[in-house]
Amino acid sequence: MLELDVDTECPPPFGLFARNQLFFLSEEITFANHGSFGTVARPVMELQRRLHDTTETCPEEWFRITSYPLWLESCQTVAEFVGTTAENVVLVDNATTAVNCVLKSLRFTKNDAILVSDHTYGAVEYTALAVSDITEAAVVTHVFPFPIESVEQFVGSFEAALRADPRIRIAIIDHICSVSALLLPVRRLIDICRSRNVLVLVDGAHAPGQVPIDLTYLDPDYYTGNFHKWVYAPRGCCVLYINPKHHDKINPLVTSWYWKKSLHERFYQQATRDITSWLCAKPAIQFYRWLGGMEKITAYNSSLSQWASALLASKWKTAEQQIPAEMRAPNMSVIALPSNIGYDNTAADADRLMKDIAKKHKVWVAMTCFSNRLWCRISSQVYNVRDDYERVAEAVLDMMKH
Incomplete structure (x- = not known):
């Protein structure tokens, strides 16, 4: 069992005191861009270092016996945090990796299209374009109305983009847009996609820890969100939710010993690698709750x-x-x-x-x-x-x- 170790029952006050006590940020910089890469909380990093030490005391025991139960424990904690059950979530390095896993697992044809937007994160758009190069599926761009006068206007523009191109097979929707910090009405957009038999992949890279997430309520086909941004986890800690009806369709980018095994086994076993960032999801969530x-x-x-x-x-x-x-x-x-x-x-x-x-x-x-x-x-x-x-x-x- 992984448990966070904090020295005091109550966290320090927010601001400079919290910065000095809880984070590693240099005093020489002004850091107003937490959203890009986050910064790891001291107690979480200290726990990760202990995991590294444990790994090296007996690598055989770590990789063959110890790590998989800890992975399952992390999946369980993350699932509860995002409002679903453990069997529907796996851990990956980041939202870009998750998008790659989904798009490269689906079988597109030249008669299909992938919907992105002009606010889609660049690496995600490039992934769609790379898949297009291989499969000949089109990439269609939803241009956001700007300025946005109302939620209804925005939802209407999204629906019009779907209506305009019946080839669209999957829509990639941001929960919070990286480029513009827009919080999108994802449930309404998912419902529109459902009504047109379009798959939905929600890019929630910025969402965990910043807004409530209830995947049982949202019911997307796929959802991904980083824990190394707003939940203080080490970088390389991200959830990928896969709707139960798609468990057999989605695979990790690395095929390894658990090929064609369960969803958890396939994503856990991606050859020899350091998975301690994934395992720190639980202590990061504990730290987040300890802060308030x-x-x-x-x-x-x-x-x-x-x-x-x-x-x-x-x-x-x-x-x-x-x-x-x-x-x-x-x-x-x-x-x-x-x-x-x-x-x-x-x-x-x-x-x-x-x-x-x-x-x-x-x-x-x-x-x-x-x-x-x-x-x-x-x-x-x-x-x-x-x-x-x-x-x-x-x-x-x-x-x-x-």
């Missing part, structure tokens, strides 16, 4: 994110994203960057700007591009404080001078 769980964590993060979003829009004389309140992710916000910042409206220049700011100011914040303009995406976590976003604001203003 979703209610307390989201209350802090959401308040900070909203304050920071308004601050940046004011400082830069731009605007926050124009979307319905119910489509805003709790811990993330997107703010338009000044048009005269000196970088082109491309994903490549958004990445260049992000790295230039980090190099010059030691400020890490995500820069994205959609709807033909550059945006700043902030993430708020329990270690962030208002001063972090003041430094983000000043760093961008300084870049405009050069």
Whole structure:
């Protein structure tokens, strides 16, 4: 049994005290981009190191006897966290891996199409395009209406995209869009797909720990979500939910000794590898609950994110994203960057700007591009404080001078 070991009954207050006590972040950086790679909690990392030590005391015992029951224990804990049963979930490295597992397991033909959107995560879109190259299935893009005036407008645009192309066999839907921090009405979108006999793969990379997930209620065909972002797990810890009717269709990317065995066995046994990140899902969830769980964590993060979003829009004389309140992710916000910042409206220049700011100011914040303009995406976590976003604001203003 894996159990988290924390020194005190009560966690430290959020902000700088939590940053110093619970995380490894360097004092030299401003870290306003938790959403991209997360950062591992100290107690969870310490447990992973103990697992590494245990592995090396007797690798034979670890791989042949010890690790599989711990894997099953992690699957059980993760399943409860996302509102399903253990037999429907497996653990993979990240959401991109999960999407690859699903799309590369399905048998597409040139008469099929895969629906993505203009806000789909780049690696996921590339996976769809790679599958298209092999199978000749088309990749169709749903262009989001922007600005989004209402949930009804958005849902209507999605339904129209499905209606326009009867070849669509599977729709890839973000729970929270990485590029724009949009929280999508996934249950409504799933229902629309069901009514048209279209499979649904929900990319929930940013969802676990940020919004409640009840997969029994949502009932997608496939769902994936990272635990190394908002649940403080080590990187390489992600859930892949597979609806019971599809258990026999989906396989891991690596075929190994448990080929054609049960779903759990196939995904557990992917040759010799370090699975301790997967095993840390349970202690990460314990840490998350010890901090106060979703209610307390989201209350802090959401308040900070909203304050920071308004601050940046004011400082830069731009605007926050124009979307319905119910489509805003709790811990993330997107703010338009000044048009005269000196970088082109491309994903490549958004990445260049992000790295230039980090190099010059030691400020890490995500820069994205959609709807033909550059945006700043902030993430708020329990270690962030208002001063972090003041430094983000000043760093961008300084870049405009050069």
